[in-house]
Structure formats: C-alpha cells, structure tokens
C-alpha cells in the first residue's frame with residue numbers, strides 16, 4: 489500500500505468527523521474540517537422540471553451511486569415538499585451540503601415535519617421518516633449542483649482523476665451509510681464504488697427500507713459465515729483479519745482462489761458515519777443479524793492498518809481514520825495472508841489510496857480557492873437536515 493504521510497496528514501482534517509468507528513473511542517466535540525465548507529455555501533433553489541415539479545427519476549437516483557429503485561418514502565417526501573412550496577408560495581431553498589433548508593420555507597417545513605414526527609409512535613417508523621427526509625432534502629439540494637459521481641460541486645469535479653479498477657470478485661463491500669453522510673462532499677465511502685463499481689461496493693443507507701432489504705437479502709443468500717462488519721464489538725472477543733481467516737500450509741498457494749458463484753463472496757460491511765451515529769447503526773445491523781440468523785453478526789477489527797496510521801499521524805488527536813482508509817486497511821491485511829496474496833488486493837488498496845489522495849486534493853483546492861482556511865475550525869451546531 490502506498491499510503492503517504494502527506495495523504496494521511498490531510499485525512500484528519502477531512503475525516504476526523506467522518507471517522508470510521510473501528511479505531512478509537514468516541515470524542516464528543518468533533519471538529520468540522522471541510523464539512524464547514526459547504527455549510528457556508530449560498531442557498532440554492534431546488535431544480536425544477538418543466539412543469540414546475542421536482543423530478544427524482546430512477547436514472548437520477550441511481551446516478552448518485554445507488555442501485556435500488558427510488559425509495560417510496562423519499563418520493564413521498566419530495567412530493568410533500570413540492571406541495572408545501574406551492575401552498576406557502578415560498579421557494580424551496582437549500583444551502584450547505586445539499587441538504588439544509590433555508591429561509592421562509594424552512595420555518596414552515598420545520599413545523600410540518602416536526603408535527604409529522606410526533607405522530608409516529610413507533611421508533612422504526614421514526615427512523616424511516618428521518619432517513620427518507622434527510623435523503624429527500626439532500627437530493628433536492630444537490631440536483632444540478634453536485635457532480636453525481638464524486639459528489640463535489642461541478643467546478644471541483646475530480647472524476648477525471650479516478651482510475652476505476654477491478655476488485656477481486658471474492659470480495660464485496662457494503663457501505664452502510666448514515667443519511668447525513670449521503671451526498672456529502674467529504675464522504676470517502678463513495679470512492680469505493682467510484683473505483684470498484686456499484687456491484688463490488690454497494691451503498692445502503694441506514695433507515696432506507698428498500699436498500700436495507702436489498703442488503704439483507706444478499707446476506708441471507710451468502711449466509712452468516714460470509715458476512716463481517718468492520719466494527720469493534722465490545723461484547724465479543726476482538727477478532728483480527730488473521731484470526732478470522734486462518735491460513736495453513738494447504739492453502740499457501742500462488743493461484744487466485746476461484747469464486748464460482750455468489751455464495752463464496754465475502755461481504756464486508758463498512759459503517760460510514762460519525763462515531764456518534766455508528767453505535768446506533770451497528771445496533772441495527774446486530775439486531776437484524778440476530779433476527780435473521782439467531783446469532784451475532786461477526787465483527788473484524790483491523791490491526792496493522794490502525795498501527796500504521798498511528799505511526800504516521802503527527803498529532804495525537806488524529807487518532808481515527810475514514811471509511812476509505814478502513815477499506816485500504818482491510819485489503820492490505822488480507823493481502824498479507826497466503827490464501828489471498830495472488831488476488832491483487834494490494835493493487836486495489838493502492839488505487840484506493842490514490843483515489844483518496846485525489847479527493848483530499850480536490851477538497852483542499854476548493855477550500856483554498858474559496859479563500860478558506862484548510863485548518864480545522866470548531867463545528868457549527870447541526871440542525872436537522
């Protein structure tokens with residue numbers, strides 16, 4: 489893995505708030521980093537269709553990196569936002585990272601969505617409403633503004649620097665993403681499907697029923713023994729990559745293991761959210777695993793990746809890493825095992841590393857171009873959406 493100190497020195501300012509939950513315990517006051525860039529962007533009006541309606545077509549939805557139909561509740565909320573706009577005669581305006589409502593419309597919508605939330609007694613319904621509303625707002629706010637592939641403003645698009653590559657078909661990543669991370673410019677999970685494609689790295693947004701069903705249907709087909717979550721489960725003994733995939737002389741070979749059908753694919757779930765959100769996300773996965781299999785979800789903790797990061801990280805507060813770096817860590821640790829050493833995982837890790845470097849450069853360039861500091865600043869208090 490080519491993991492330059494320069495890249496890593498930039499990771500914390502990008503990713504300390506986007507940290508992968510594998511590495512260190514929670515820290516309450518997380519710095520804003522680049523996330524504050526967009527939160528100060530000027531408000532934008534939602535893209536409208538010819539008839540004055542907002543359209544989220546299947547093609548547009550899937551172009552953002554997903555591979556499911558448009559979620560029903562997202563469509564419903566988009567329709568509600570449109571109707572509300574008509575009633576209030578206040579235009580839907582967005583600012584920030586494609587998701588924060590602004591102005592008079594926000595005031596009216598705030599009351600409405602809070603009232604709706606209160607009517608939902610079931611926590612599952614509340615989560616689904618919360619997630620769908622987050623996604624709907626982000627879609628409306630980002631349409632025509634962000635590049636659909638790299639989630640950066642069109643003028644900062646970094647897609648030309650991404651070199652897609654094949655991931656060994658025995659591995660499939662699942663980006664289990666918090667809705668507040670969907671369409672975030674500094675999200676690093678999106679790099680996985682940009683590089684490896686949506687089949688090899690699939691997005692599943694927390695609380696979006698259609699996507700969670702797709703993911704679990706796939707897990708059911710693979711079976712519990714082929715699904716792992718990169719997460720430090722405190723209630724179970726810590727298992728490293730080496731513990732999870734023991735090698736012996738019989739599989740110390742030089743040929744690439746054959747993947748005959750989907751049953752043999754190893755599924756790795758990467759929780760793509762802040763530390764504070766990740767506990768609830770993991771709990772949801774864990775509960776689902778128990779209801780599906782009657783057994784715990786298997787977890788993996790990275791070892792070498794974390795220590796390498798730690799060694800290169802110049803500041804003690806930079807003690808965690810981002811989703812893309814967690815993927816690099818996993819691929820690198822698997823590459824060290826005899827049974828996977830001919831799968832080209834080192835090349836995939838290198839491609840990831842280069843992609844991460846390109847993303848960080850694009851974000852830094854944008855920030856400097858806009859006359860903003862590249863140093864971390866205190867985080868603004870987030871309001872819903």
Ligand SMILES: [Zn+2]
Nearest residue numbers: 635638645647
């Ligand atoms: Zn782009």
